[in-house]
Amino acid sequence: MITLYQFPAAFGLPNPSAFCLKLETFLRLAGLPYQVKDLTDPRKAPKAKLPMIDLDGERLCDSAHIQARLTSQFKLELDAQRSPQQRGQDVALTRLLDEHFYWLVVYFRWLDDDAWPRLCPQFFGHLPAPLKWLVPKVARAQVRRDLQGQGLGRHSPAELLAFARSDLQACADLLGEQAFFGGQAPSSVDACAYGHLANALTSSFKTPLDALGSEFPTLTAYCQRMQARLWP
Ligand SMILES: N[C@@H](CCC(=O)N[C@@H](CS)C(=O)NCC(=O)O)C(=O)O
Structure with missing residues (x-):
């Protein structure tokens, strides 16, 4: 199990x-x-x-x-039909989303001063006092350190939005006219794409990244397609 x-x-x-x-x-x-x-x-x-x-x-x-x-x-065959070139693209897309785009979403949720007062009660409101006042401060400082170390935390919000736009453009270009990143049916890279894109573009928690959703209608349609198929 x-x-x-x-x-x-x-x-x-x-x-x-x-x-x-x-x-x-x-x-x-x-x-x-x-x-x-x-x-x-x-x-x-x-x-x-x-x-x-x-x-x-x-x-x-x-x-x-x-x-x-x-x-x-479990001898899964999700990627059995992917060619070597497609497998290479899948690894590249996974790295873009896991190692770069992810941190942009973290920045706009945790370090944006408009987002933080809304995020804090969502993530830490369940803690008893005084933990619910202390833990968020420590966690936010840790995220700030992580983003400084990773490097993206050294840029301005406008520069980070520009990075997000080019990441999303790369995703939209890779998706093209296909229904899924895996083609006509989802492959394992779609799990990664959906995890990141749904969080950035379809969340009820609004951040400056939401404004980019309207620039990439194929990606928001993709999220809806994945949701209907896997999260009905
Ligand atoms: N490389 C890991 C990354 C997992 C990850 O970063 N998880 C975040 C939540 S999205 C986390 O647990 N963060 C807690 C922390 O950094 O203290 C994976 O692919 O599972």
Whole structure:
């Protein structure tokens, strides 16, 4: 049995974490049975990040590692039809979303001064006093440090929006006229694309990134298509 440990649903999405939504979408695409356990404190996971799964008593972390393990253990064929060139593009798109675009969404949720007073009660409102005042301060300082270290936190909001626009343009160009990044049917890269794009473009938690949604109608239509297929 697979148990998926992830943050609770929020923002009108199955999950407000792009990586948790990526992995749960993958499980649905693969047709693997699973149960969900909500966790609000990622420090309880061995690598202090979510998602993680318990697979017959073994704890596995990192959406990419988990997908690779499930693919080999259950002989999944989600990517069987992908050519070497398409597989290369899938890795490149995954890196763009996981390692670059993700941080832009983090910035506009956590460090934008308009977003923070709305985010704070959503993520930390369940904590008892005085934790609900202390933990958000520590967590926000950690996010600020992470973004400084990653490098994107050194840019202005306008520069970050320009990066987001070019990331989304790359996604729209790769999608082209196809229904899914995998072609006529979703492949595993669609789990990643949906996790990130749905969080940035279709969340009820509004950030400056929402303005970009109208510039990329094929991507918002894509999110709706994935939602209808996997999250009816
Ligand atoms: N490479 C990891 C990234 C997971 C990740 O960054 N998870 C975030 C939530 S979206 C997290 O748990 N952050 C908690 C923290 O950094 O303290 C994966 O693919 O699963």
